Amino acid sequence: MSGHPGGPATAAPGTRTRPSRRLVRTVTVVASCLAVLAAAVVVGVRALGQEPTVTLLANWTGDDEKDFREAVLEPFERKYHIRVDYQGSNAESQVLGADVEAGTPPDVVVLTGPGELADYARQKHLLPLEDLVDPKDFGTSWAMPLADGHVYWFPLKADLKSIVWYPAGVGEEQRAQAARQPAEWCVGMGSGATSGWPGTDWIEDILLQRYGPKVYGDWARGRLPWRSQQVKAAWTAWRGLVGAGGDPALVRRALKTPYDAASQPVTARPRGCTLEHQASFIRGQRAWQQADGRYAPSAQLLAGTAANQAWEVSGDLVALLHATPAAEKLIRHLASADAQRAWSAKESGFSVHTDVRPAPGDAGPDWRRSLARTLRDARETHCFDASDAMPPAVRDAFAEATIEFLAHPDHLDTLLRSLDTLSGTQGLTWLPSVCDGAPDQPSGLSPAPMPG
Structure with missing residues (x-):
C-alpha cells in the first residue's frame, strides 16, 4: 500500500517522508501476526480436509523433478486449488509394489513399463481411463487397449531409443x-x-x-x-x-x-x-x-x-489407482495438450499428443525437431521397449x-x-502388441504360452 488511507502525507518535492520507528514496529508486528494466522488457517483447512490433495508417484528427481513441478504441477495446483503430494524415486517400481502390498498406493502413478501396468490392471489395481482421456489423442500404440477393451494408461512423455x-x-x-x-x-x-x-x-x-x-x-x-x-x-x-x-x-x-x-x-x-x-x-x-x-x-x-x-521407443506412462475427484482432475490435466506442451518445452522429453506439434519456425535445435518428427511420424513403425513391455x-x-x-x-x-x-511361468501378463500396426493376438490380461 503506497499511502495512508486518508491520502498521502505532504512532503516537499524531491524529498521522502520517513515513517516513525513506532509505526515500523507496529506494521512489523501486525504483518507477523497475519502471517502466523494465514499459516494456521492453511494448516486448519488441510486438517479439516477442505483442501483436496492428490498423491503422485513418479521417477523424476533432481532437475527433472524441478522442471516437472514448475511446468506441470504448479499450474495445476493454482488452477484447481488442489495440492499434489509428489514423491519422486529412482526405484519407483519397488516403492509402488511395497505401497500396494501395504494397501497405501498413490492415487496416480507414472511408470515406464506397460508390462508392469498390465499386471496391475489384471490384479484390478488400475482403473480404466476412457471417461477421462481420449485415447485417440495418443494412438493405440501409446494408449493401448488391453484384452478387456479398456485403456489403463497414456504417455506423459516419450523418447526415441534406436x-x-x-x-x-x-x-x-x-x-x-x-x-x-x-x-x-x-x-x-x-x-x-x-x-x-x-x-x-x-x-x-x-x-x-x-x-x-x-x-x-x-x-x-x-x-x-x-x-x-x-x-x-x-x-x-x-x-x-x-x-x-x-x-x-x-x-x-x-x-x-x-x-x-x-x-x-x-x-x-x-x-x-x-x-x-x-x-x-x-x-x-x-x-x-x-x-x-x-x-x-x-x-x-x-x-x-x-x-x-523400425524405431524402439519408450514412454513415461500415467495410470490411475484411486478415482477421487482430485485424482481425476490431475489425470485430465496430465493428458491435456497444454500440460504436455509445457513439459515437452522443458526438453525433458517429447510429447506424442496429436495436438502438440512444433510450431512453424520453431527455433529449437535441429536434432530435437528431428527426434520429435520421428516419434510422431505415422508412416514409421514404433516398437515399445521390449523389456519394459515384459512382465x-x-x-x-x-x-x-x-x-x-x-x-x-x-x-x-x-x-x-x-x-x-x-x-514360461503360468500366470504372467503379456501385452497384446508392442509395435504400431501389429495388433497380433489379444493377450493383454492373460498368460501367453511359449512356443514348444
Whole structure:
C-alpha cells in the first residue's frame, strides 16, 4: 500500500517522508501476526480436509523433478486449488509394489513399463481411463487397449531409443570406424535398483534392426524363445560390439559406470569414447551438450543390420489407482495438450499428443525437431521397449542377465535357458502388441504360452 488511507502525507518535492520507528514496529508486528494466522488457517483447512490433495508417484528427481513441478504441477495446483503430494524415486517400481502390498498406493502413478501396468490392471489395481482421456489423442500404440477393451494408461512423455549419439564434427566414415572398435563405445550399466537396463536396450535394438518388428514383437510378447537363433544372435552381436570376453578393462568400465556418466569421456582430451547407444533423453547430459551431440539411426552403426526397419521407443506412462475427484482432475490435466506442451518445452522429453506439434519456425535445435518428427511420424513403425513391455519378473531377470553376460559371456546358454523357464511361468501378463500396426493376438490380461 503506497499511502495512508486518508491520502498521502505532504512532503516537499524531491524529498521522502520517513515513517516513525513506532509505526515500523507496529506494521512489523501486525504483518507477523497475519502471517502466523494465514499459516494456521492453511494448516486448519488441510486438517479439516477442505483442501483436496492428490498423491503422485513418479521417477523424476533432481532437475527433472524441478522442471516437472514448475511446468506441470504448479499450474495445476493454482488452477484447481488442489495440492499434489509428489514423491519422486529412482526405484519407483519397488516403492509402488511395497505401497500396494501395504494397501497405501498413490492415487496416480507414472511408470515406464506397460508390462508392469498390465499386471496391475489384471490384479484390478488400475482403473480404466476412457471417461477421462481420449485415447485417440495418443494412438493405440501409446494408449493401448488391453484384452478387456479398456485403456489403463497414456504417455506423459516419450523418447526415441534406436539412435547412436556422437560429437559434432565426427563424420560418417569416422563413425563407421568407431563402431567397429569396442573402446569407442561409451557404455555404463549402472542404475541403482534397475542396473542392467542399458544392456537390454542394446539387445532389443539389435534384434529389431536385424529381424524386424514381427520377430521383435513375438519375442517381447513371450512367443519367441530366448534360445531362438535370432535372440541368441542379438546377444552375441552385442558381445562383439562392446568387447565382452575381450578387453577386461572395457568390461570393468562398463560394469562400474552409471549409465548417466557413460558419456563423460566424450569431452576428455584425448577423447575417451565417441559413440553412445542411448535414448534421446541422454542429450540433456552435460557431456553431450558440451560436445554438441548429434545422432544417427542405430541401424547405420550396429553391425549386420539393414536399412532402419523400425524405431524402439519408450514412454513415461500415467495410470490411475484411486478415482477421487482430485485424482481425476490431475489425470485430465496430465493428458491435456497444454500440460504436455509445457513439459515437452522443458526438453525433458517429447510429447506424442496429436495436438502438440512444433510450431512453424520453431527455433529449437535441429536434432530435437528431428527426434520429435520421428516419434510422431505415422508412416514409421514404433516398437515399445521390449523389456519394459515384459512382465516385471522377466524384465528384471533380463536386466540382471545382461550384467552377468558382460562379465561371463560363456554363460549365455545358461542365462537364456533360465529366461526361457521364467518366461514360461503360468500366470504372467503379456501385452497384446508392442509395435504400431501389429495388433497380433489379444493377450493383454492373460498368460501367453511359449512356443514348444
